[in-house]
Amino acid sequence: MAGAVAARLGAPNSGSATRFEANLATRDLPWVKYAVLGLGLAYFALFLLLPLIAVFVEAFRKGWNAYIAALTEPDALSAIRLTLLAAAISVPLNLIFGVAAAWSIAKFDFPGKHLLITFIDLPFSVSPVVAGLIYVLIFGAQGWIGPWLSAHDIKVIFAVPGIVLATIFVTFPFVARELIPLMQAQGRDEEEAAVTLGASGLQTFWRVTLPNIKWALLYGVILCNARAMGEFGAVSVVSGHIRGETNTMPLHVEILYNEYQFAAAFAVASLLALLALVTLAVKTYIEWRASQVAPEEKTS
Amino acid sequence: MAYAHARRVLPGFGLSLGFTLAYLSLIVLIPLSAVFIKSAGMGWQAFLDAATGPRVVASYKLSFGTSLLAAAINVVFGLLLAWGLVRYTFPGKKLVDALIDLPFALPTAVAGIALTAIYAKNGWVGQLFEPFGIKIAFTPIGILIALIFIGLPFIVRTVQPILEDLDAEFEEAAASLGATRLQTFRRVVFPTLLPALLTGFALAFARAVGEYGSVIFIAGNIPFVSEITPLMIITKLEQYDYEGATAVASVMLIVSFLLLLVINGLQAWTSRRTGREA
Amino acid sequence: MSIEVRNISKSFGAFKALDNVSLDLPSGELIALLGPSGCGKTTLLRIIAGLEYADQGTVILSGQDASNKHVRDRHVGFVFQHYALFRHMTVFENVAFGLRVKPRAARPPEKEIRAKVRRLLELVQLDWLADRFPAQLSGGQRQRIALARALAVEPQVLLLDEPFGALDAKVRKELRRWLRRLHDELHISSVFVTHDQEEALEVADRVVLMNKGRIEQIGSPREIYNEPATSFAYGFIGTVNEFRGRVEGGYVRVGNDLLPHGRTDLSDGSAVVAFARPHETEIIKGEIGEGVEAKVNRILTNGAVTRVELIANGDAREGRKDYFEVEVTPDDLAALSLATGERVRIRSKRLSLFGENV
Numbered sequence: 001m002a003g004a005v006a007a008r009l010g011a012p013n014s015g016s017a018t019r020f021e022a023n024l025a026t027r028d029l030p031w032v033k034y035a036v037l038g039l040g041l042a043y044f045a046l047f048l049l050l051p052l053i054a055v056f057v058e059a060f061r062k063g064w065n066a067y068i069a070a071l072t073e074p075d076a077l078s079a080i081r082l083t084l085l086a087a088a089i090s091v092p093l094n095l096i097f098g099v100a101a102a103w104s105i106a107k108f109d110f111p112g113k114h115l116l117i118t119f120i121d122l123p124f125s126v127s128p129v130v131a132g133l134i135y136v137l138i139f140g141a142q143g144w145i146g147p148w149l150s151a152h153d154i155k156v157i158f159a160v161p162g163i164v165l166a167t168i169f170v171t172f173p174f175v176a177r178e179l180i181p182l183m184q185a186q187g188r189d190e191e192e193a194a195v196t197l198g199a200s201g202l203q204t205f206w207r208v209t210l211p212n213i214k215w216a217l218l219y220g221v222i223l224c225n226a227r228a229m230g231e232f233g234a235v236s237v238v239s240g241h242i243r244g245e246t247n248t249m250p251l252h253v254e255i256l257y258n259e260y261q262f263a264a265a266f267a268v269a270s271l272l273a274l275l276a277l278v279t280l281a282v283k284t285y286i287e288w289r290a291s292q293v294a295p296e297e298k299t300s
Numbered sequence: 301m302a303y304a305h306a307r308r309v310l311p312g313f314g315l316s317l318g319f320t321l322a323y324l325s326l327i328v329l330i331p332l333s334a335v336f337i338k339s340a341g342m343g344w345q346a347f348l349d350a351a352t353g354p355r356v357v358a359s360y361k362l363s364f365g366t367s368l369l370a371a372a373i374n375v376v377f378g379l380l381l382a383w384g385l386v387r388y389t390f391p392g393k394k395l396v397d398a399l400i401d402l403p404f405a406l407p408t409a410v411a412g413i414a415l416t417a418i419y420a421k422n423g424w425v426g427q428l429f430e431p432f433g434i435k436i437a438f439t440p441i442g443i444l445i446a447l448i449f450i451g452l453p454f455i456v457r458t459v460q461p462i463l464e465d466l467d468a469e470f471e472e473a474a475a476s477l478g479a480t481r482l483q484t485f486r487r488v489v490f491p492t493l494l495p496a497l498l499t500g501f502a503l504a505f506a507r508a509v510g511e512y513g514s515v516i517f518i519a520g521n522i523p524f525v526s527e528i529t530p531l532m533i534i535t536k537l538e539q540y541d542y543e544g545a546t547a548v549a550s551v552m553l554i555v556s557f558l559l560l561l562v563i564n565g566l567q568a569w570t571s572r573r574t575g576r577e578a
Numbered sequence: 579m580s581i582e583v584r585n586i587s588k589s590f591g592a593f594k595a596l597d598n599v600s601l602d603l604p605s606g607e608l609i610a611l612l613g614p615s616g617c618g619k620t621t622l623l624r625i626i627a628g629l630e631y632a633d634q635g636t637v638i639l640s641g642q643d644a645s646n647k648h649v650r651d652r653h654v655g656f657v658f659q660h661y662a663l664f665r666h667m668t669v670f671e672n673v674a675f676g677l678r679v680k681p682r683a684a685r686p687p688e689k690e691i692r693a694k695v696r697r698l699l700e701l702v703q704l705d706w707l708a709d710r711f712p713a714q715l716s717g718g719q720r721q722r723i724a725l726a727r728a729l730a731v732e733p734q735v736l737l738l739d740e741p742f743g744a745l746d747a748k749v750r751k752e753l754r755r756w757l758r759r760l761h762d763e764l765h766i767s768s769v770f771v772t773h774d775q776e777e778a779l780e781v782a783d784r785v786v787l788m789n790k791g792r793i794e795q796i797g798s799p800r801e802i803y804n805e806p807a808t809s810f811a812y813g814f815i816g817t818v819n820e821f822r823g824r825v826e827g828g829y830v831r832v833g834n835d836l837l838p839h840g841r842t843d844l845s846d847g848s849a850v851v852a853f854a855r856p857h858e859t860e861i862i863k864g865e866i867g868e869g870v871e872a873k874v875n876r877i878l879t880n881g882a883v884t885r886v887e888l889i890a891n892g893d894a895r896e897g898r899k900d901y902f903e904v905e906v907t908p909d910d911l912a913a914l915s916l917a918t919g920e921r922v923r924i925r926s927k928r929l930s931l932f933g934e935n936v
Contacts, residue, residue, distance in 0.1 A: 020387045024629055024649060025472040028481065033388050040380035041396065047449050048402050050424065051414035058417055097323045104317035107310050116320070118564065122328055125556040125563075127510025129530040130549045133537065134331035137338055142542055144334065168327055191310050201311030223404070230407025232513035237534065250409040250513070257413050257517065266417075269410040276405035283405075284398040469662035472629050475649045476656040477676035477731055487679065491666040572713075573666055 055273045058266035070256075070264035071271065078244045079252035079268070082160065086235075086248060087228040090168040094224055098175025099217070103209075106183030107191060117180060123172040131169045132237025135162055158240030163248065166234040171224045178220035179213055186212055219286045226279040230272055332553070339550040342543050350547035355523055356532055360551075363529040366440060367508035370447035371455075371501045378455025378500065379493070385456070386463040400457070403450045408513025415446055416518040438520030443528065446514040451504030458500035459493055462574055466492060495570035502566055506559040510552065579640045579734035579767050580605045581626060586635035588621055595621040596632070597791040603769065603784075608761045610782035611771045614814070618791040619771045620739055626769065627737050628652045640734060655728030655766075657738040661720045663712035669723050670708040673698055676731035698726040701760075718749040722756075729764075738770035742777060754781050775815050779803060787811055809932035812853040819859055819902045819924070821852040821870060830931070833891070835870045839929045850933035854926035856905040861886060861914055862923050869923030872902055874916050884911050888924065 020026040028036075060067055070076060101120060105113055123131065138144050139156035149156060156162045190212070194204040210217075232250040239246045241255065249268055256265035339347055350356075384390070385397050403411065419426045419436040426436050436442050466489065474484040512530040520526045527535075529552060536545035583601040587594070596618045603609055611619040624630040626637055628649035636645045644652055663672050673695045677686060686694070699705035702722040712720060721741065728736060741757065742750040758781050761768055772778050778785045779799040787794045787802060787810075794814075795807040806812040813820065823832035825844045830837045830852050837852060844850075862869050872888035883905045890900035902924055906914065916922070 017385075017387055017389045017393075020468065021389060023468050023472070024631065025475040025484075026387070026468050028387065032481075036380050037384045037388060037390055040377060040384045043377040044381060044396060044400075046425070047445070047452060048399055050418050051411060051449065052399070052402060052406070054414045054417050054424070055410060058414075093323075097320065100316040100323075101320040103312060104320055108308060108313045108317070110313075110317070116324075118560065119324055119329065121560065122332070125506050125510075125560045126332070127512065127530050127533075127549075127552055127556070129512050129533045130335070130510070130552055133533060133545060133549050134334050136537065137334040137542070137546065138331055140542075165327075169331070172327060188310060195309055195311075204310070205312075226405045230405075230410070232407060232409040233511075233530065236512075237537065250407050253409050253413065254517075262417075265413060269407075269413060272407045272410045276402060276407070276410075279405040280398050280401055283401065284394075467660075467662070469658045469660060470664060472649070473656065473658055473662040473664075473727075474675070474679070476627060476629070476654060477679065477727065478650045478653075479675070479679040480650065483679045487675070488664055491664075 052273065055266055055270050058262060059270035061266070062263040066263055067267045067270075070261075070267035075244050075247065076252060076264075076268055079247045079249045080271075082163065082247065083229050083249045085160070086164050086167045087225055089164050090171055090228050091221060091225050093168060094171055095175050095217075095221055097172070098177075098179050098220060101176045102179035102183045102213075103205075105180050106186070107188050120173050120176050120180075123169055124177075126169075128170055128231065128233030129237060131234040132166050135165050135169075135238050139165075157238050158242065158246060160246065162238035163235050163246060166238045167228050167231055170231050170234050171228045174224035174227065175217065175220035178216045178223075182213060182216045183209075215286050215290050219283060222279050222282050222286075226276060229275055335546055335550050335553055338543070338546045342547065346543065347547050347550075350541075350544040351551050353544075355527070356529070356548055358524045359527050359529040359532045362440060362443070362526065363509055366443045366447055366528075367505050370444050370451050370508055371504040373444075374448055374451045374455045374504055375497055375501050378452055379459060379497065381452075382456045382459040382463055386460060400453050403453050408450070408511070409517070411449055412446065412514040412517035415449060415514065416442070419445055419518065437518050438522075438526065440519075440526050442518035442520065443515050443526060446518050447508040447511060450511055450514055451508050454504040454507065455497070455500035458496045458503065458570075462493055462496040462570070465574065492574060495566055495573050499563060499566040499570055502559060502563045506556065506563065509555060509559075580638075581735060581767065581769070582636075582638035583622070583626065584636045584638065586622070586625060586632045586637070588618075588625065588630065588632050594791050596625070599635075599788075599791070599793055601786060601793065601796070603767070605767050606765045607767060607783040608758070608781065609767075609769045610778035610785045611769060611788060612775060612778040612785050612814075613773065613788035613794075615773055616790075617788040619773075619788050622788070623737050623739055623769060623771050626735075627654050627656045629656070653731065653734050655731065655733030655736040657721075657724045657728050657736070657741055659740040659743055661712075661724040661744075663720055663724060663727070665712055667711075668708065669699070669704070669710050669712070669715070670695055672712065672723060673727045673730050675727065694730065698730055701729075702726045716749075717745045718753055721745065721753060725757075725760075729766075734767070736766050736768040738768065740772060741770050742772070742774075750777075757781060779815075787814065789814070806853075806930070809851050809853070812930060812932070817856055817903055819854045819856065819904075819926075820900075821854075822850075823852070824849055829868065830929075832870050835891075835923070836868050837870055837925055837929065838868055839931060840927075841931065844931070848933060850931045852926075853930045853932070854928065856885065856903045857883075858928040859902070859904045859924055859926045860910075861888075861904050861906065861916070862925060863914060866923065869925035870902075871921060871923050874918055874920045874922060875901070877911075877916060877918065883907065886916065888922070891921075 105117065136143060136157055139149060139162060140146050141150065141157070143157075156165070190208050191204050194208045199207065230250060232254070235248055236251060236254070239248070239251055241247060241251060243255070247255065249272055253265050253269050253272070256268065342350070381400070385393065416437050418424050419442060421427065421430045421435060421437070423437070429436060436445060470488050470492070471484050474488045479487065510530060512528075515528055516531060519528060519531075521531060529548060533545045533548050536548065581601070581603040583599060586596050586599045588596040599618070599622060611623060613619045621630060625632050628644070628647060632645070636643055638644065639652065664675065667675065674691050677691045677694065695708075696705060699708055702725060704719055704722055704726070707715065707719060707723075712723070715723065742753055745753065754777060770782075779802065782799060784796065785799055785802045786796050789810045795802060795811045797805070802811065803815055806815060812818055821830060821832045821837055823830045823837070825839075825846055825848050826836070827846065828838055828840070830839050830850055839852065871891040873891065874886060875889045876887045878885045878887065886904045886906055888902040888904065890902065904924060
């Protein structure tokens with residue numbers, strides 16, 4: 001998925017649709033245009049727009065006070081804290097990994113590179129439930145090192161470390177996936193030039209590589225963060241759903257919903273929806289920036 | 301290695317690759333291998349019993365069936381949307397373009413409860429179907445709705461860049477050779493988009509098969525009717541049936557790997573046909 | 579088929595691509611639309627093809643007004659600059675495309691299609707590539723396939739947009755000769771766009787020289803080269819020495835120097851631009867009192883003719899140096915005994931003048 005987004009970042013919109021509508025050979029008849037747009041946009045509204053609106057409508061069904069109360073009760077605050085903590089640990093780790101992986105893959109040649117890229121993509125194609133399960137199999141009471149852990153009174157599963165691990169797994173490829181194609185396309189000329197001019201490795205990275213990848217990096221980080229804060233399936237398996245202790249925001253939403261506290265559930269959900277909207281806004285801004293920068297890069 | 305190392309001008313190869321491999325192994329490869337090692341320890345018969353019990357098989361049929369159908373529907377409407385976004389100007393286009401990615405950014409649990417609210421029998425859309433005796437939420441149709449939601453951006457975002465890059469010259473050439481607009485689409489444009497459409501289809505399908513969060517709220521989770529495979533794993537885990545959960549998980553993993561291979565092949569085909577980097 | 583273009587204008591936003599262009603191209607000729615980039619030549623070609631509609635004016639194909647006809651109904655063969663071969667079709671299917679998309683009633687049977695495609699591939703001498711995909715062909719081969727594809731629908735006119743633009747120099751020369759031969763065989767009215775004067779002069783029966791959306795001159799290659807009609811035509815075609823000044827009796831005053839022009843119909847004081855080809859320019863030494871002073875910069879002996887490159891004297895306008903080029907025969911070169919850096923004078927026996935009241 002992120003690969004597709006990376007392709008968009010690498011090749012920003014090459015122009016507005018007017019070039020097609022003005023061209024005799026690519027112009028569609030008006031009725032075709034309106035039929036395509038009508039069907040497409042109706043589908044868009046039915047499946048994407050309505051759910052988004054529903055979140056906010058349901059969240060405010062019982063009014064502003066109930067909304068605030070749902071967000072400020074202790075269990076909700078604890079869930080928000082845990083969600084922020086899990087993201088604060090997993091995003092930086094995956095950022096470092098993404099840069100390291102992209103640096104080794106894009107700037108050097110070694111056997112097995114293609115396989116490595118495929119492995120990095122693996123977590124995208126693994127069901128979140130399976131992602132949670134694998135950590136249960138290792139750290140759970142009956143897992144490989146479960147007995148040793150319980151002997152030393154270390155809790156991983158049904159505790160915060162398990163939630164962090166599962167979050168790291170599901171957000172693992174995001175940054176790497178944005179950086180690898182971009183850095184491969186950029187090649188190594190500029191870094192080599194920097195080295196011939198006497199720059200050290202770190203100087204080369206900070207002054208040459210980083211400015212070239214900063215937008216893709218930011219892009220990867222915000223997508224990674226959105227998924228980290230919103231992950232449900234994998235976290236659900238390892239969390240144990242202990243209120244006030246091992247509930248993240250999405251899990252808190254589930255509990256409230258199953259207890260028929262719909263307005264409260266949607267209130268917490270609306271915070272997550274807001275996060276999604278901010279993510280999309282930043283993403284759109286970055287794509288816009290990239291499309292502004294790209295033409296200059298082409299001429300240079 | 302010594303030869304290759306001597307030729308390296310840029311620093312940090314050992315460090316970056318070493319860290320990459322270590323982190324990849326610790327977080328992904330070793331934990332994933334746990335599923336297969338545990339399955340292998342079960343014995344063949346026990347594995348088969350667990351992985352092919354009637355309730356599990358019913359869940360496979362449901363998961364694969366609804367995922368295929370959702371991906372197929374998304375191919376049609378995703379193409380329409382991508383076409384509209386690339387080829388036409390219309391008010392609100394930027395907003396639509398940005399919101400296409402909503403399913404990537406919106407937590408699945410949020411999508412799940414929102415879709416349930418809309419498609420339940422007293423919801424905005426559900427009440428329109430209620431008089432005809434059609435129930436959407438808490439039936440396999442509900443599952444289909446959730447899988448359509450999460451799959452749509454995969455199709456749009458794989459087709460859109462290909463369509464944007466498609467030079468008008470090809471359609472001009474077809475027109476100058478006497479082809480009608482429909483013939484041009486069918487014989488020139490569509491074959492160019494086909495690999496991307498199939499890639500999007502496979503991506504959406506792969507995601508849908510493993511999807512959990514957005515589905516469980518709307519599915520109803522009735523055994524043999526609306527119980528998806530990921531839920532089977534959770535159910536078995538809750539019954540402390542670790543072996544059963546692992547057996548089902550290994551089937552899902554194998555399917556994921558196969559799909560990954562197919563997707564890689566499709567992406568290579570896309571880049572060959574369009575001359576564009578995947 | 580004849581092509582007539584009447585009073586065509588076309589703007590893209592504020593940019594006027596074509597400004598009231600009229601053109602009459604008789605049947606069966608190979609015609610070049612020549613001009614610098616942005617002169618409107620490609621736009622004109624696309625308007626003739628029906629890929630673009632003009633803001634004003636009419637296009638008449640074989641005596642019939644085709645202005646409002648869609649490109650697919652105009653029966654023109656169009657060869658695109660980058661060929662636009664369909665990547666997912668074999669060479670054979672690419673050539674067959676135009677036949678396969680004909681309405682059922684007009685579509686030839688499969689056997690005929692196969693035979694015809696074979697014939698066309700033989701015509702372009704690439705029948706052995708029928709089963710390849712475009713990606714497996716060289717640039718020159720793609721070009722010939724694109725041509726075969728355009729010819730398959732038996733167009734009344736063949737339009738080629740920069741047909742050799744994307745090829746390297748050697749292949750380009752070969753294909754030029756080949757296109758000329760092919761045209762002599764088929765005698766189909768053809769128009770090609772080029773910015774390369776050598777290409778236009780070498781291949782075409784007739785050259786249409788364009789600049790800034792207008793036609794500067796129409797004529798045979800010989801006329802275009804030897805009798806340029808406008809100062810633009812003079813400057814664009816071939817190497818030329820340019821002098822700017824004012825008429826003073828039988829001379830043009832260029833700075834402090836006097837250049838004889840040999841005409842009697844000019845009024846004193848009018849500003850003119852004078853042109854002379856290198857082979858029509860001579861170097862003179864000694865005090866003669868006429869000719870433009872210049873300094874010998876380089877002497878390039880290359881074959882039978884020696885080219886002498888000179889730098890205009892002193893008044894480098896706006897920091898720009900003017901260079902002159904003179905072709906000298908070996909005998910004259912020996913007689914002149916030039917040295918690099920030497921100050922000499924140049925003049926022309928055949929000066930062409932353009933300007934107000936000329």
